[in-house]
Amino acid sequence: MHNFDYARADSTRQAVSSHGPDKQAAYLAGGTTLLDLVKIDIMRPEQVVDINRLDLKRIETLNDGRTRIGALVTNTALARDERIASDYAVLSEALLSGATTQLRNKATTAGNVMQRVRCPYFRDGVSNCNKREPGSGCAAIEGHNRSVHAVLGTSEHCIATHPSDMCVAMAAIGATITVEGPEGQREIDFLDFHLLPGDTPEREHALKPGELITHVTLDAPLDNSRSHYLKLRDRASYQFALASSAVIVTLEGDTITDARVALGGVGTRPWRAHEAEAALKGQKATEATFQKAAGIAFKSATPYAHNAFKIPLGQQAIVRNLTTLTA
Amino acid sequence: MSDHHKGDGSGVETFDARSPSRRRFLKSMGASGLAAATAPAWAQIAQAGQSQAEPVEPRDDGAPAEGEQQIRLTVNGVEHTLNVTPNAVLLDVLRDRLELTGTKKGCDQGQCGACTLLVNDTAINSCLSLAVSHDGDEITTIEGLSNGDDLHPVQAAFWEHDAYQCGYCTSGQIMSAVAILNDDNIGSDDASVREAMSGNICRCGAYKNILAAVQDARGRMKGAS
Numbered sequence A: 001m002h003n004f005d006y007a008r009a010d011s012t013r014q015a016v017s018s019h020g021p022d023k024q025a026a027y028l029a030g031g032t033t034l035l036d037l038v039k040i041d042i043m044r045p046e047q048v049v050d051i052n053r054l055d056l057k058r059i060e061t062l063n064d065g066r067t068r069i070g071a072l073v074t075n076t077a078l079a080r081d082e083r084i085a086s087d088y089a090v091l092s093e094a095l096l097s098g099a100t101t102q103l104r105n106k107a108t109t110a111g112n113v114m115q116r117v118r119c120p121y122f123r124d125g126v127s128n129c130n131k132r133e134p135g136s137g138c139a140a141i142e143g144h145n146r147s148v149h150a151v152l153g154t155s156e157h158c159i160a161t162h163p164s165d166m167c168v169a170m171a172a173i174g175a176t177i178t179v180e181g182p183e184g185q186r187e188i189d190f191l192d193f194h195l196l197p198g199d200t201p202e203r204e205h206a207l208k209p210g211e212l213i214t215h216v217t218l219d220a221p222l223d224n225s226r227s228h229y230l231k232l233r234d235r236a237s238y239q240f241a242l243a244s245s246a247v248i249v250t251l252e253g254d255t256i257t258d259a260r261v262a263l264g265g266v267g268t269r270p271w272r273a274h275e276a277e278a279a280l281k282g283q284k285a286t287e288a289t290f291q292k293a294a295g296i297a298f299k300s301a302t303p304y305a306h307n308a309f310k311i312p313l314g315q316q317a318i319v320r321n322l323t324t325l326t327a
Numbered sequence B: 001m002s003d004h005h006k007g008d009g010s011g012v013e014t015f016d017a018r019s020p021s022r023r024r025f026l027k028s029m030g031a032s033g034l035a036a037a038t039a040p041a042w043a044q045i046a047q048a049g050q051s052q053a054e055p056v057e058p059r060d061d062g063a064p065a066e067g068e069q070q071i072r073l074t075v076n077g078v079e080h081t082l083n084v085t086p087n088a089v090l091l092d093v094l095r096d097r098l099e100l101t102g103t104k105k106g107c108d109q110g111q112c113g114a115c116t117l118l119v120n121d122t123a124i125n126s127c128l129s130l131a132v133s134h135d136g137d138e139i140t141t142i143e144g145l146s147n148g149d150d151l152h153p154v155q156a157a158f159w160e161h162d163a164y165q166c167g168y169c170t171s172g173q174i175m176s177a178v179a180i181l182n183d184d185n186i187g188s189d190d191a192s193v194r195e196a197m198s199g200n201i202c203r204c205g206a207y208k209n210i211l212a213a214v215q216d217a218r219g220r221m222k223g224a225s
């Protein structure tokens, strides 16, 4: 593996100053994305700043009902936290559906937000890939684009899905990302954090060079809501989503009073389906309502040669999830 | 990245056929060397365990050279002071520097689970871990499970249920099983065990016997406590 300078940070400020506004540096959290990509020579940091000793491992309930998660809380610890499991079941379920026991033990909240695409052409180091080599083209558009390629939010420059399960649940819940950088602290709305590929697929997120994620703060849970994460994949465990849905609903009798819907496996970023939500609110919880909302969620979908099946599959992920939740 | 590859700056020592470790390994094969050579890696682990009466000696590298960092790792209860380059991977340091080759390298990319071991009692993939990051940590590998000749209940159950064919995935399977059986959050039904162990791939497809062994070990561990 490519060698690098290594610094272990004891404080957030030290981490930010060790990293500097230099693009050739990388923060090391669980390492399950970073070291994987350094080993296969896709990421080549000259400086690695190890943030594992930072005091960012707590989950706190704030006075306003929100929940603040430290950047270094592991995926296992977050999924198992009692408050998360009861107030944000969708998040707990999404986390537990991702990766493997060992990987979840290492993977962190911020690392998961920052994970890179699983597109094989990005990872092979030789194919044309605008993300890896801006301007080189996108081998996936005419290539094998079945499992980790999107139908929503794609551009002629990149069609890779954002692979995270956790982020889909967070997109449904609503959240704020707090960052600390060379220019101080700021907050970013979770839904603005991941960028659409557009003309610049190499730009994946809203962080400025050197910024460190310190917390992800979840919006307060909807009163009397139920939520569920449904992940559809090629095998029953340990596989990225072909299509997934994170759904939160509140009901009065059989009327849906509020709904949140986000999708995974089908979009180039964790995909919040606002229009589908609008089609659910105030409606009776019937299959016809669910079908209509699911259709709306994929209204702007673009299928590619091998992934057109994701449109009906994604719609089914919405309908089945709502059916379970309102039964 | 290969185990035996020199000069890639990975901070990993190369394998030398004449090194003491190699001799010790051959010696440990002993009188039944031929049988051991054809037996699964798992059987070799058990056998090596028997003849390795003396524990692994603590290693102290002295002052670090330029570009190296000094770290302390407690591995199976023995504290080592090691100098490593920043890019040295925990799996490689254990195998190539401490000669603890029970932990296996399969994919080297976090996908197969062969490299699973416990860091401060939590199961992780050691192929995606930098050794420097683990300065001060307690590590348990397959070599650290048995108590002398007394196999850990999970080891004994794997042995009795024939929970392997080639044996390459076995140490990773056992380490995951140990962590799962000690974790109250993970259900005891077959489906929960299968799900929790899905990060340990078995190319030989010994899953049925692996599951049986894990469930049997659950009973033995309860009985012991």
Ligand SMILES: Cc1cc2nc3c(=O)[nH]c(=O)nc-3n(C[C@H](O)[C@H](O)[C@H](O)COP(=O)(O)OP(=O)(O)OC[C@H]3O[C@@H](n4cnc5c(N)ncnc54)[C@H](O)[C@@H]3O)c2cc1C
Pocket (backbone or CB within 6 Å): A026, A027, A028, A029, A030, A031, A032, A033, A034, A035, A036, A051, A071, A097, A098, A099, A100, A103, A106, A107, A108, A109, A110, A111, A112, A113, A114, A115, A163, A164, A165, A166, A211, A212, A213, A214, A238, A239, A240, A241, B109, B110, B111
């Ligand atoms: C075999 C395999 C299967 C997987 N399957 C799934 C799956 O099914 N579902 C799923 O959702 N995920 C899956 N993953 C991805 C996994 O969830 C991510 O690799 C993990 O969440 C990354 O977290 P980490 O802490 O290890 O990040 P790291 O690897 O440490 O970091 C990832 C990136 O984020 C940056 N970074 C880390 N922390 C910060 C911070 N605080 N501020 C700013 N930047 C930071 C790093 O510099 C790096 O660029 C899988 C991974 C593997 C290897």
Ligand code: SF4
Pocket (backbone or CB within 6 Å): A117, A119, A120, A121, A122, A128, A129, A130, A131, A132, A137, A138, A139, A140, A141, A157, A158, A159, A160, A201
């Ligand atoms: S889909 Fe994106 S990541 Fe994949 S080859 Fe095209 S540009 Fe690269």
Ligand code: FES
Pocket (backbone or CB within 6 Å): B104, B105, B106, B107, B108, B109, B110, B111, B112, B113, B114, B115, B116, B125, B126, B127, B128
């Ligand atoms: S060698 Fe680490 S997971 Fe395969």
Ligand code: FES
Pocket (backbone or CB within 6 Å): B163, B164, B165, B166, B167, B168, B169, B170, B201, B202, B203, B204, B205, B206
């Ligand atoms: S026994 Fe051969 S890989 Fe599992």
